[in-house]
Amino acid sequence: MEEQVLAAEQTAAEQAVAVDPPKKRRVNRAVLAENLWGWFFVIFLVIGTTVFIYLSLVLSIWMSFTDYSADGRTLWDALGDIHSDGFLHWYKYMFSPQYNAAGDVTGTGISHDFWTTLVNSVFYMIGIPIGMALSLFFAVLISRDIKGSGAFRVIYYIPTVSSTVSIAIMWTNLFGANGLWETWFGKGLVSGTGSTVWSQKVAVVIMTTWKGLGGSILLLCAGLNGVNESHKEAASIDGANAWTTFWRISMPQLWPTIFYCIVTSVIGGMQIFAEPQLIYGYYPGTGAVSASVDVTPFVGLIYGHYYTNHNFALCSALGFILMIIILLLTLVQFAIDSRRDA
């Protein structure tokens, strides 16, 4: 019975469709207006993102296959000349050393620079775990029930908002030749007696850690405020002391904040440029402002080749490699984090 009725209904519906002229789709004016206005409101951001980020990204990848440099060609002409080496261009930057006129490996080619500066960028990141541990400690202290914690938060954030240029000038003088540090400890970090490549790097690490401490302290304070009070209370009723409560109750709830801090500071840390460049100059460079490759970070190498050689193709290839490295580092961190939960 039911099947028959259903079938009848179906045929009726089909007939109705077949017989009636196709209905004009009613355009709901309100919906149309909302669609149009919605697109209007986002269009500027979409244009900006498309042109200045995605288009630049595509252009950057494209340029890395050419041999574009400031040789009088316009950008459009240069984009047409895909280099015959093609993909090997990248490989060359990463793995092949430079040859001198006699055909011998000089050891100081672009691949040598590539790996040295990459290692430098990674070295500058040792400030991240140190800074995280310090800021966690200070955040716990600030979050204690004390008066004036707001003032400490403000004071600790001052270096973070300060201009890197001014800070770098101050750092050069404090830790440089005849500076306070050398007067007290007999050893200059940035320059002066006993200053080595390593002490120069350490000076940068101290600076970035000092400058970045305030931000992570604030984030961790917010995270500590968000820790569930009743969980802590339950733990203390069960006889847990402060130490256990911190590691077993606060720490797991704080972990997302810590993880966020680590991920963002690794992404930022790989992009370090201004601090070493302002203190030591740029590489490859010319004249008095030329820095040693041993203190130049990866972005410094990109800038140096842009500024000194105007080798846009090389810079683009290096930039794309940097993006892949940052992406891989982020993925690795997320993979480790998901493993922890499992």
Next chain:
Amino acid sequence: MTEEIRVDNIPAEEEQLSFLQKIHKGLCKFTSWLGFGSKYYKSSKHRKKIFLDVVTYVILILVAIVMIYPFWWMIAASLANNMQNMLSTFVWPKTTATVLRGGNLFYHYSNIVALAQSQQLDYWRSVGVSLLYSLAPVIVGLITSTMAAFAFAKLNFKGKNVVFFYCLAAIMVPGPSIMIAQYCIYDALSWTGNGLAMIIPGMFGAVLTAFFIRQYLYGLPTSIIEAAKIDGAGYWRIFWTFIIPLAMPAIAAQFILSFIGCWNNYLGPLLFVSSRDWYPLALVVAAMDTSYGADVNNAPAVMAMAVLALIPVLVLFAAFQKTIIGSIMLTGSKE
């Protein structure tokens, strides 16, 4: 077996303790005085809190000095008469600039403009350029960001989610990776010689700003917008009369943070500004740092420039520290 109290476990007599145990007991007496109880001595929780508070304050104040002292050093050093006395400054320079011509403590501050002039740099112009680079793109960019945030939070249009993730994915592209291509684009548009490269791109809004304001607007009730619609207000009017005032706290926080970011920006103008006329303050100070105007005894003047470059940002931070700290903390608690 019934439980029995083991009397021999209680260390009662002084004579039964070994030398080490005596030292331990003495230490326990000390720690109990500080508020940490032990098996020998009881202690009050109140005292423990006071002790820990004191330790906390001592550590926090020491760190605060580490954070603040370099800034004091900069100010004091900029008042020294020459480079040698500037470098040896600890709390106050050995000889201040009062010994120099004019007997003015702020001699080096008054010398800044002339010093910049000697390097073909115009100090006051660079201050104006810095203001232009930090105000124009930030104000216009905030309006466009808020527009996008409004659409993402409160409007329903086809492809909204796709556009949202399209924009959000852009923050994964690191700036230094595409900066050379950006330079080539700006150069082709001839924006590098006149500072437009630092102004126009920012006017299209920033994804992170839009995302922050969107999160803020998302929590607000939609009924206000519905009511306005029923009363006949168009979307544009809703945006100007409701959304902007409602989102003002978030917009203000983003304004200050973006302003500070733009004022301190170094890599951007370094790449995208080729004309010395359009150098912002950061580049002028950095350029002076390497040259000292050909005389090392101008070092305190360079330091004075560095101090002056810090001041606008520090004043802004002091005035709006509640907003800034609050918005940073908000980011932390959202994650």
